[in-house]
Amino acid sequence: MSSLILHVNGATHEINVDSDTPLIFVLRNHLGLTGPKLGCGQEQCGACVVLVDGEATNSCVRAASEFRENKIITIEGLSKDGNLNSVQQAFIEEGAAQCGYCTSGIVVATTALFKQNAKPSREAVHAALHDHLCRCGSHRRILNAIERLISDGM
Amino acid sequence: MGSHPSIDSHPNVDQWIEFVTDGRILLHTGKVDIGQRISTALALIAADEFDVDYERIDVKRTETDIDPNEGFTSGSMSMQHSGKAIRLASATAREFMLKLAAEKLDVDIKNLEVADGLIQSRETNVSITYWELMSDKEFNILVDEGVTVKSPDQYKFVGTRVLAKDMVNIMTGNLSYIHDMALTGMLHARLVRPPHYLATLKNLDDDLIAGLAKSNVSIVRDGSFVAVVAPDEYVATKAATQLAASAKWDLKDGLPTKELFSALTSNKRVSLPIAPGGAPVDKPVPPLGDLSEEASVSVSARFEKPYHMHGSIAPSAGCALFEKNKLTVWTHNQGVYPLRVAMAEALKMELDDIHVAFVPGSGCYGHNGADDAAYDAALVARAIPGKPILLKWTREDEHAWEPYGSAMVCELRASLDKDGRVVDWSHESYGDTHMGRPTPGRSGSPAEKLLSTHLQEKPLAWPIMPPTMGAHVGVHRNLEPLYNFPNPRLVKNLVRDLPLRVSALRTLGAFSNVSAIESFMDELAEAGNISPVEFRLNHLDNEKAIDVIRALDEKMVSEKAGTSNQVGAGIAFAQYKNSATYCAVGIEVEISDAAEVILHRAWIVADAGEVVDPDGLTAQLEGGLIQAASWTLLEQVTFDSGGITSRDWDSYPILRFNNIPKIETILMDRSGEPFLGAGEASSGPTGGAIINAIYNAIGLRLRRMPFNPDAIRSAAMN
Numbered sequence: 001m002s003s004l005i006l007h008v009n010g011a012t013h014e015i016n017v018d019s020d021t022p023l024i025f026v027l028r029n030h031l032g033l034t035g036p037k038l039g040c041g042q043e044q045c046g047a048c049v050v051l052v053d054g055e056a057t058n059s060c061v062r063a064a065s066e067f068r069e070n071k072i073i074t075i076e077g078l079s080k081d082g083n084l085n086s087v088q089q090a091f092i093e094e095g096a097a098q099c100g101y102c103t104s105g106i107v108v109a110t111t112a113l114f115k116q117n118a119k120p121s122r123e124a125v126h127a128a129l130h131d132h133l134c135r136c137g138s139h140r141r142i143l144n145a146i147e148r149l150i151s152d153g154m
Numbered sequence: 155m156g157s158h159p160s161i162d163s164h165p166n167v168d169q170w171i172e173f174v175t176d177g178r179i180l181l182h183t184g185k186v187d188i189g190q191r192i193s194t195a196l197a198l199i200a201a202d203e204f205d206v207d208y209e210r211i212d213v214k215r216t217e218t219d220i221d222p223n224e225g226f227t228s229g230s231m232s233m234q235h236s237g238k239a240i241r242l243a244s245a246t247a248r249e250f251m252l253k254l255a256a257e258k259l260d261v262d263i264k265n266l267e268v269a270d271g272l273i274q275s276r277e278t279n280v281s282i283t284y285w286e287l288m289s290d291k292e293f294n295i296l297v298d299e300g301v302t303v304k305s306p307d308q309y310k311f312v313g314t315r316v317l318a319k320d321m322v323n324i325m326t327g328n329l330s331y332i333h334d335m336a337l338t339g340m341l342h343a344r345l346v347r348p349p350h351y352l353a354t355l356k357n358l359d360d361d362l363i364a365g366l367a368k369s370n371v372s373i374v375r376d377g378s379f380v381a382v383v384a385p386d387e388y389v390a391t392k393a394a395t396q397l398a399a400s401a402k403w404d405l406k407d408g409l410p411t412k413e414l415f416s417a418l419t420s421n422k423r424v425s426l427p428i429a430p431g432g433a434p435v436d437k438p439v440p441p442l443g444d445l446s447e448e449a450s451v452s453v454s455a456r457f458e459k460p461y462h463m464h465g466s467i468a469p470s471a472g473c474a475l476f477e478k479n480k481l482t483v484w485t486h487n488q489g490v491y492p493l494r495v496a497m498a499e500a501l502k503m504e505l506d507d508i509h510v511a512f513v514p515g516s517g518c519y520g521h522n523g524a525d526d527a528a529y530d531a532a533l534v535a536r537a538i539p540g541k542p543i544l545l546k547w548t549r550e551d552e553h554a555w556e557p558y559g560s561a562m563v564c565e566l567r568a569s570l571d572k573d574g575r576v577v578d579w580s581h582e583s584y585g586d587t588h589m590g591r592p593t594p595g596r597s598g599s600p601a602e603k604l605l606s607t608h609l610q611e612k613p614l615a616w617p618i619m620p621p622t623m624g625a626h627v628g629v630h631r632n633l634e635p636l637y638n639f640p641n642p643r644l645v646k647n648l649v650r651d652l653p654l655r656v657s658a659l660r661t662l663g664a665f666s667n668v669s670a671i672e673s674f675m676d677e678l679a680e681a682g683n684i685s686p687v688e689f690r691l692n693h694l695d696n697e698k699a700i701d702v703i704r705a706l707d708e709k710m711v712s713e714k715a716g717t718s719n720q721v722g723a724g725i726a727f728a729q730y731k732n733s734a735t736y737c738a739v740g741i742e743v744e745i746s747d748a749a750e751v752i753l754h755r756a757w758i759v760a761d762a763g764e765v766v767d768p769d770g771l772t773a774q775l776e777g778g779l780i781q782a783a784s785w786t787l788l789e790q791v792t793f794d795s796g797g798i799t800s801r802d803w804d805s806y807p808i809l810r811f812n813n814i815p816k817i818e819t820i821l822m823d824r825s826g827e828p829f830l831g832a833g834e835a836s837s838g839p840t841g842g843a844i845i846n847a848i849y850n851a852i853g854l855r856l857r858r859m860p861f862n863p864d865a866i867r868s869a870a871m872n
């Protein structure tokens with residue numbers, strides 16, 4: 001066990017964990033941020049994606065201790081005082097979730113995409129979502145939400 | 155059974171409706187929300203019957219002893235069961251409250267009207283709310299099956315687009331799934347599974363176990379069932395990996411490796427003819443026989459579909475607490491009551507000593523690992539009394555141990571007369587059971603449908619399911635075509651000695667049967683030199699079927715489907731179970747230079763009876779299409795004698811964001827008509843439409859799924 005300082009959703013936390021503990025377990029079990037989901041634990045599905053310094057990053061394999069220097073934002077950190085960000089709003093408009101288990105990672109990845117580029121190309125959208133799996137078949141609605149964001153100019 | 159099975163077994167209004175909190179109405183249902191938005195649909199129905207805002211309605215998560223027992227949430231039956239029950243119970247409750255209000259306010263009931271729960275007399279100023287009337291009271295009345303319900307012109311909520319229950323929580327990360335449970339003193343558990351179904355545990359590394367004990371990790375072992383338990387989740391995960399690496403197994407003979415599709419049509423089997431109406435009969439199968447004398451052209455074809463995974467994005471999980479000889483279980487399975495019976499038998503406990511509550515999981519699409527994981531958690535909890543145990547399967551556990559959708563073969567033969575009408579039709583389907591759920595009352599003990607009962611010290615025998623004899627249940631779902639064919643020869647073959655564990659996956663046999671029938675219809679149309687649409691219409695007299703096919707055709711013609719270069723389009727149609735939603739699907743594809751099937755556009759036309767939640771219904775139809783396209787193009791469970799080899803998402807690819815068609819869905823307006831189940835309606839037609847579209851694009855008729863680039867290339871070479 002060692003002590004670890006993490007910056008998550010604008011707050012700084014000190015946690016005691018085994019140094020190899022993957023980030024997702026720290027977020028979910030030590031900080032109570034259960035928005036990021038464990039889908040595979042093998043960096044194959046995207047359910048666990050969080051923002052690390054603004055970039056969509058899997059949290060299921062790499063140790064929390066690798067992220068000491070970074071600013072981490074989880075899905076819980078995307079809305080401020082109950083105000084959802086534009087990606088969350090567009091997803092709601094389009095009804096872009098069924099069970100919702102894949103949603104957290106996809107909303108986070110889409111937020112990162114639009115931070116980089118307000119008018120991403122088709123290829124950029126596909127690249128950003130390539131490693132995100134959804135089994136309910138919400139893909140079309142998610143893509144519709146993204147198209148809405150592009151045409152609204154975010 | 156009367157006309158409403160759910161009401162027959164739960165006749166009291168209080169079993170469905172509860173006024174607990176001021177300003178809110180709580181609905182009780184035995185159907186669970188697994189992402190299909192049943193809660194939203196039920197809330198819409200209740201809102202209209204009560205004349206209250208949709209936002210005031212909450213839908214309780216099902217638990218035993220408290221909520222109605224409506225069996226499993228399956229087979230697209232939720233709206234017929236719970237939807238109807240909630241409508242009648244709400245209308246009965248409203249009428250009762252109006253009477254009560256008339257007495258209290260001393261006014262004529264005829265002059266009462268309700269606005270968002272406020273009952274007011276049109277004549278006087280007096281008013282009272284539902285909640286003032288009902289605070290701390292029960293209804294104590296029976297659901298009146300003859301009660302007047304709202305007519306479609308009075309609907310304010312039914313049929314409108316609303317914010318689905320839980321949607322905001324999903325988007326903000328605040329919906330709590332079973333995986334997110336955190337009970338006081340809770341321990342985390344992970345499994346160490348054998349390499350395959352038949353392997354048994356020889357030994358574990360005792361030194362390792364002793365070492366783990368020092369860091370608070372304990373091991374629960376019962377025969378070949380092994381779980382690792384620790385207060386910290388990651389510690390449990392790591393310990394399970396270490397223990398798995400050191401475990402020694404007796405691999406026995408390994409899994410049977412006979413080529414799957416030849417096993418399906420040559421293994422021992424039970425064969426039964428299907429009678430008109432879609433149910434098998436216990437009679438000898440009529441021989442295939444000669445072609446009809448009127449036959450001028452005859453076609454035959456064989457379709458093959460491998461095992462599919464449910465492939466839930468969350469690996470299954472269960473939570474359990476065993477305390478003072480009572481067991482509480484939290485599960486994301488599709489039926490808390492049937493699971494309770496199965497667990498009582500498996501654990502040799504009394505039903506009354508077990509309480510089972512539903513907590514959301516990820517989408518399951520049928521019988522995935524949820525029931526098994528609940529039982530696993532219960533086994534661990536029983537070994538460590540007084541501590542809540544949250545047991546999670548890993549991705550590998552789910553991929554390798556979930557009960558798959560059965561592999562199937564369909565063999566068809568038919569002839570046309572000189573006018574292009576079908577004069578003989580034979581369709582035989584072969585497959586394993588689709589009935590692996592722990593359902594009480596089916597043959598054998600429901601306990602043997604719980605995976606770990608086969609791994610424990612005194613293992614139960616693996617179930618051998620008898621053929622199901624109901625209409626459209628299992629291999630023969632949608633085997634009987636809706637088309638008018640003279641004396642069709644329809645046969646179900648329930649095949650024995652197949653290698654993998656199977657159960658109910660979305661649509662059961664219908665995906666294979668409809669894909670096969672609808673591809674075959676196109677082949678026949680071509681043989682008769684008739685357009686696929688006309689050929690289908692020539693063999694239908696069901697108006698609703700005709701309507702959806704016509705509407706699809708008009709849409710695709712107006713959008714010039716399949717007319718540009720390199721692109722092909724195909725259609726397919728089915729009425730799910732010949733009794734639920736009518737659905738016609740059109741798909742437009744292009745085959746890339748890399749031999750990939752690119753999905754361009756898709757159209758769905760559905761007649762689902764009265765539509766309560768149009769957005770949710772559309773999402774189900776679209777989701778069903780995307781999932782079925784994934785099955786069709788990419789998916790197959792792979793295995794060898796050493797076990798399942800598709801143990802992660804790389805070895806079991808599914809459709810990704812780069813190949814999602816534009817989808818347009820048209821819902822027929824059928825207000826006031828009965829609800830028709832819709833969650834599974836688009837899957838079968840999607841498989842058929844893709845086969846037909848590929849043929850239209852490149853002239854190859856593919857009949858062995860999946861149609862991945864290898865399959866396309868090898869078909870092109872032959």
Ligand code: FES
Binds near residue numbers: 045047059061
């Ligand atoms: S859980 Fe991290 S990618 Fe699947």
Ligand code: FES
Binds near residue numbers: 101
């Ligand atoms: S919405 Fe269920 S997995 Fe994507």
